[in-house]
Amino acid sequence: SDKQFMFSGDFTFQYNQYQITNPSVEQANQVVVDKSDDKIVPIYRSIKGLKPKTIRDLMKNLQPIMEFLPETLPEDLLKRQSLVSRSEAIRSLHAPKDHQSIERGRERLAFEELFEMLLAAQFNKQEQTKLEGQKIAFDEATIKQFVSSLPFDLTNAQRRSAWQILQDFEKPHPMNRLLQGDVGSGKTVVAGLAARQVAQAGLQTAIMAPTEILATQHAETLDKLLSPFGVKMALLTGHVKAKARQQILDRLKSGDIDVIVGTHALIQRGVDYHNLGFVVIDEQHRFGVKQRQSLLEKAPKMPHLLSMTATPIPRSLALTLYGELDISVLDQLPAGRLPIKTKIWSPTSAPQLYQAIDQQIDQGRQVYVICPLIDNDKNNDKKSVEAEHHKLSRTIFGHRRVGLLHGKLKPDQKETIMKQFQDGEIDILVSTTVVEVGVDVPNATVMLIENADNFGLSQLHQLRGRVGRSDHQSFCHLMLSGHEKPSQRLKEIEKSNNGFYLAEVDLKLRGPGEIYGKAQHGELNLQIASLADTKLINRAQVE
Incomplete structure (x- = not known):
């Protein structure tokens, strides 16, 4: 048919072609507006059961009411910042006179x-200072003994961060620190040092990790650090069943456990503490109000809270994203x-690269190969893990032990494969980005990332941070998907x-939405503002 349609949505340029995400579709003849209407037509997303034209008509009928929308910001602030009123901002987005009025409206709402x-x-920060915390006095002898027992020297950054935490412990209100x-900068050791001080004061520590593999890894690391001082530790994950689980819960309640490591199940109902004083949350940047409330229910006073992340965040953004936290x-x-x-590397140099990787395996090292896709989609030229695993294990590395890991596997299958890799039973692990966070295999010294662009x-x-965790030289190979010149970010x-x-470069190149993910954006509930707009952020901070 010769019907014409109008598509609208977010235009992006990916994989060398333009794409439109979440498109709205309507017949072009329904978009035609009266000559008396404004030239700029707002495009609304499709809502189930409502056509874009219906929404447009509704909004047109509501325009007279928009004038009476109440103001939400103080008048003197609007003058200082040269911002339009809320009613004008909303009116200029739904019935814009020109592009300038759209920008002014957006600026105001953002x-x-x-x-x-x-x-x-x-306000959150102020509320935090009103809460009563468990004051934990600095015990110099305990800390000196812990630090001198370490088989390595702490970096200056570790010393500084540990001291900031120990000082927070002495304040009358609970710590809330990121x-x-x-x-690979040694966050777990800093948490371990703080947990040692807490145990010495007769209080308990709970350490929460996002996955069972990570929880197990933290438990093993901390056990080596803390058990020489008689600190009693336990690991509570989904794998701990019935009788053993009940024993841990009983010991936790009676105070026989000083440090418990697990997943977020540690703050669920049925897990009771004797005297919880310190909580460490790994890789969950924000600890929500509800979760904080459930912590209060676990202890007579609000425990000290330390969030840890391995995602470096530019300072300008950290203050916006985590304004209520103190940052180390x-x-x-x-x-x-x-x-x-x-x-x-370009694809033509692959044979030379595979030879270099094989030499590393000859020296007893292990290798990660990361691919972006799980299934081999013919419409997509990205290498899938399954196809790559098949290719490497049947041909180039047929003489090596090649494992496969991806997010579609069941949790216990993932754990088994990861354990085999940790125990040196797999030479090459072909994986999606599920290995991105936290798993520590010191013997793995090669990271090959396919389609790195x-x-x-x-x-x-x-991903590169999964290697380089021992004193062996490590390598990260970035394989291009084609023969184009490498992008600025790959060169960086x-x-x-x-x-x-x-992180600063990434912020300049791509803006924060992509870096910190949709979840982060959704969590912040930003509809119009962008975290990349540092000028507007600074203006808001001044006020």
Whole structure:
């Protein structure tokens, strides 16, 4: 038929072609507007049961009412910031006179979103200071003994962060701190030092990780650090069943356990503490109000709270995203760690690269190969893990033990494969990005990322951080998907191992929405404002 349709949505340029996400579709003849109407027509997303034209007609009928919308910001603030009123902003988005009025309307509503978010963070911070915390006195002898027992020297950044935490413990209100460290910067040791001080004071520590693999890893690391001092530890995950689980719960309630490590089940009902004083949350940047409330129910006074993340966040953004938290930064790697050698490869050089990888395996090392897709979609030229696993295990590395890991596997299958890799039973692990967060295999020294140009800078840096965890030289190979020139972000990651520098670069290149993900954006509930708009953020901060 010769019907014409009008498509609208978010235009993006991906995989060398333009794409439109969440498109709205309507017949072109229904979009035609009266000559008397404004030239700029607002496009509304499709809502189930309502056509875009119906929504447009409704909004047109509501325009007279928009004038009477109440103001939400103080008048003197509007004058200082040269912002239009709320009613004018909404009217200029639904019935714009020109492009300038659209921009003015957006600026006003975006400012309000950021202002409210920053104000809420300040209120949260004030509320935090009203809560009564468990004061934990600094015990110099205990800390000195712990530090001198370590088989390595703490970095200055670790010392500084640990001291900030120990000082927070002495305050009358509970700590609410974010410890952000680059990959491999030694966050667990800092948490362990704090937990040692808490145990000495007769209080309990709960350490929560996002996955069971990570919880198990934390438990093993902390057990080595703390058990020499008689600190009693336990691991509580879904794998701990019936009788053993009940024993742990009973010991926790009676105070026979000093440090418990697990997943978020640690704050569920039925898990009772004797005297909980300190909670560490790994890789969940924000601890919601409900979760905080459930913590209060676990202890007579609000426990001290430490969130840890391996995602370096530029300072300008950290203040916006985590305004209610105090921030400690680990920006140094432990002594003796060799910088990871990173190199960009084109597909034609693959045989040479495979030879270099094979030499590493000959030396007893292990390898990650990361691919973006799970199923081999013919419409997509990305290599799938299954196809790559088949290729490597049947041909190039037929003489090696090649494993396969992806998100569609059941949790216990994932754990088994990861355990085999940790125990050295697999030479090459072909995987999707499920290995991105936290698993520690010191013997793995090679990271090959296929289609590296399809990953964000921040994600590439996180993946690279899975290697370089011992004193062996590690390598990160970035394989291009075609023969085009490497992008700016690949060149940046090739030359720098500093996550904080790369986070700043990533922010400039792509803006924060992509870096910190839709979830983060949704969590902040930003409809109009962008975290990339640092000028507007600064203006909101001033107010």
